Amino acid sequence: MGVMSGCEPAIEVVGLRKTYGKVRAVDGISFQVRRGEIYALLGPNGAGKTSTVEILEGHRRRSGGEVRVLGLDPGDGTRQFRERVGIVLQSGGIDAELSVREMVSLYAGLYARPRDVAETIERVGLTAKSRARARTLSGGQLRRLDLALALIGDPQVLFLDEPTTGFDPNARRDAWDLIAGLRRGGTTVLLTSHYLDEVQRLADRVGILSRGHLVEESTPAALGGRDVAGTVISFRLPAGAGEPPGGPWDRSPERPDTYVLHTDEPTRVLAAVTPWALRNGVELPELSVVQPSLEDVYLRITGRTEAGDGD
Amino acid sequence: MATESASRSRSALVLAVGQIRYQILVLLRSPLGFFVSVVIPLILLICLKALLPGEPVGALPYAQWLTPAMCAFCLLNACYVASVTGIVLAREEGILKRLRGTPLPAWAYLAGRFGSAFVTAAAACAVIIATGVLFFHVRMVWHAFGYFLTAALMGIVCFFVLGAAVTVLVPRSETALPVAFGSMLPLAFISNVFFAADPPQWLHDLAYAFPVAPVATAMEDSFDPATHSWPMPVSGTLVVLGWVVAAIIVMALAFRWEPGPARAALTINSPRRWRRPGHRGNRPDDEGRRHTGRTGRRRS
Numbered sequence: 001m002g003v004m005s006g007c008e009p010a011i012e013v014v015g016l017r018k019t020y021g022k023v024r025a026v027d028g029i030s031f032q033v034r035r036g037e038i039y040a041l042l043g044p045n046g047a048g049k050t051s052t053v054e055i056l057e058g059h060r061r062r063s064g065g066e067v068r069v070l071g072l073d074p075g076d077g078t079r080q081f082r083e084r085v086g087i088v089l090q091s092g093g094i095d096a097e098l099s100v101r102e103m104v105s106l107y108a109g110l111y112a113r114p115r116d117v118a119e120t121i122e123r124v125g126l127t128a129k130s131r132a133r134a135r136t137l138s139g140g141q142l143r144r145l146d147l148a149l150a151l152i153g154d155p156q157v158l159f160l161d162e163p164t165t166g167f168d169p170n171a172r173r174d175a176w177d178l179i180a181g182l183r184r185g186g187t188t189v190l191l192t193s194h195y196l197d198e199v200q201r202l203a204d205r206v207g208i209l210s211r212g213h214l215v216e217e218s219t220p221a222a223l224g225g226r227d228v229a230g231t232v233i234s235f236r237l238p239a240g241a242g243e244p245p246g247g248p249w250d251r252s253p254e255r256p257d258t259y260v261l262h263t264d265e266p267t268r269v270l271a272a273v274t275p276w277a278l279r280n281g282v283e284l285p286e287l288s289v290v291q292p293s294l295e296d297v298y299l300r301i302t303g304r305t306e307a308g309d310g311d
Numbered sequence: 312m313a314t315e316s317a318s319r320s321r322s323a324l325v326l327a328v329g330q331i332r333y334q335i336l337v338l339l340r341s342p343l344g345f346f347v348s349v350v351i352p353l354i355l356l357i358c359l360k361a362l363l364p365g366e367p368v369g370a371l372p373y374a375q376w377l378t379p380a381m382c383a384f385c386l387l388n389a390c391y392v393a394s395v396t397g398i399v400l401a402r403e404e405g406i407l408k409r410l411r412g413t414p415l416p417a418w419a420y421l422a423g424r425f426g427s428a429f430v431t432a433a434a435a436c437a438v439i440i441a442t443g444v445l446f447f448h449v450r451m452v453w454h455a456f457g458y459f460l461t462a463a464l465m466g467i468v469c470f471f472v473l474g475a476a477v478t479v480l481v482p483r484s485e486t487a488l489p490v491a492f493g494s495m496l497p498l499a500f501i502s503n504v505f506f507a508a509d510p511p512q513w514l515h516d517l518a519y520a521f522p523v524a525p526v527a528t529a530m531e532d533s534f535d536p537a538t539h540s541w542p543m544p545v546s547g548t549l550v551v552l553g554w555v556v557a558a559i560i561v562m563a564l565a566f567r568w569e570p571g572p573a574r575a576a577l578t579i580n581s582p583r584r585w586r587r588p589g590h591r592g593n594r595p596d597d598e599g600r601r602h603t604g605r606t607g608r609r610r611s
């Protein structure tokens with residue numbers, strides 16, 4: 001029991017469902033997280049991220065489907081399972097009157113083979129605060145303490161539910177370095193996030209959840225086929241300049257003077273548009289040629305499914 | 312790469328001892344609960360003694376009766392009130408949820424809480440008895456003191472598990488104290504804790520259907536030099552045991568580790584009850600909110 005071959009995934013989810021009354025919060029999702037991988041679940045509010053993660057953590061029961069973490073069913077709630085996972089909650093759960101060192105020592109005492117207390121505090125950058133009571137810590141420092149408590153048991157799988165929500169930019173960068181360092185140590189990380197830059201920076205693979213479905217799964221770079229689905233060309237054009245070639249161009253009703261085109265052949269389009277503009281003596285203000293950001297892709301994917309899913 | 316061998320967990324006893332130390336540390340750091348448990352009965356002892364200085368209870372001087380009665384009140388505060396408020400607060404702040412994600416067994420956490428209740432109760436009783444002996448001429452009845460300790464221990468266990476079970480009914484932190492005092496004070500009044508009243512039979516019967524009256528009366532009788540045998544009737548012992556068993560059953564069925572309204576616990580424990588296959592949910596926003604309650608911050 002619990003002995004796994006090296007190639008078995010750290011986390012395996014097959015047809016997972018979670019319903020609350022009539023609401024299907026998680027509606028048949030499947031994915032795998034390999035050992036040592038950082039996998040991000042990304043999605044808008046209510047997409048099913050927290051339900052999924054909390055089922056994997058053993059905090060909630062599933063309504064259907066199969067789930068394995070390190071070969072164990074989190075729903076069994078065994079101590080063997082909880083010895084081997086670390087959980088970072090979104091908030092709370094810290095005794096305000098205890099010091100950083102006391103909290104970390106307390107949690108170290110719960111595990112069979114904990115990490116060193118001082119080293120773990122050092123690792124999350126709280127050494128200077130190690131004697132400070134939790135109630136005196138800033139929000140970012142509390143989250144770092146949170147992370148220390150999740151790491152102290154030396155987990156093989158770490159669950160991070162929105163780990164940098166509420167962080168200032170410096171604290172976020174520190175947390176990212178820390179999480180990236182975990183990967184080097186071989187820890188498997190399941191991460192949920194609202195932040196696309198975070199996912200882009202940290203995750204090896206990303207799954208996009210929308211309305212309880214896993215609508216897309218890829219590497220952050222290839223998300224939505226972004227590496228092939230091309231380039232966005234846009235510019236403004238004064239009224240009466242005529243229809244530029246290379247189209248068909250999109251124009252939104254709100255900004256009828258702005259022309260937008262998604263294309264896989266930016267060179268051909270520009271080769272048609274710019275000579276046309278020179279010939280007609282018109283300038284193309286705000287001409288831009290960009291790769292769509294992860295955010296554009298994300299909004300396109302989730303927007304598409306929300307629209308296609310509406311009832 | 313982390314090793315694959317299944318690690319043996321720490322012995323549950325070690326964990327329980329660690330939890331007792333932890334809870335006592337928390338108690339020392341935020342001593343309000345301790346203060347309430349020790350100082351309120353002490354003030355009551357002094358005030359009631361001042362109000363009714365010469366009033367004997369049966370053949371006993373008033374202070375001889377009042378001192379063990381106030382010890383019973385200490386137990387109610389230290390074990391019942393403090394466990395209701397302490398556990399609800401820990402639950403609503405997410406402390407229980409966080410501990411639930413570690414290898415700590417549930418009972419070891421409760422053992423820690425019990426340890427802290429026990430220490431508080433013992434300290435409070437010691438202060439009350441010392442005050443009675445030093446200032447109010449209370450005589451120690453050593454030949455019955457074992458009965459006193461036994462009855463007190465029964466009270467500590469019973470009031471603690473009742474308090475832990477009552478947390479099931481408390482939806483959020485703000486209601487913990489009103490629920491705890493609101494249920495404890497009326498019972499204390501009819502259970503010979505404040506006055507050695509001679510109530511109508513129905514009220515007496517009602518009081519003896521709850522565990523406070525048998526425990527308090529046995530503790531008071533143990534300070535009577537005329538007591539030479541175990542002062543709690545069998546019926547009283549059965550009532551105390553019955554409440555302990557009932558409280559343990561309630562905890563086993565419905566004890567909650569997650570913050571939020573009671574409905575969430577129902578969803579966690581019996582997901583099938585809420586499931587209606589064939590219906591399509593159209594409010595995915597509800598996801599997450601049910602479990603976070605008022606203390607939960609933003610959820611995905």
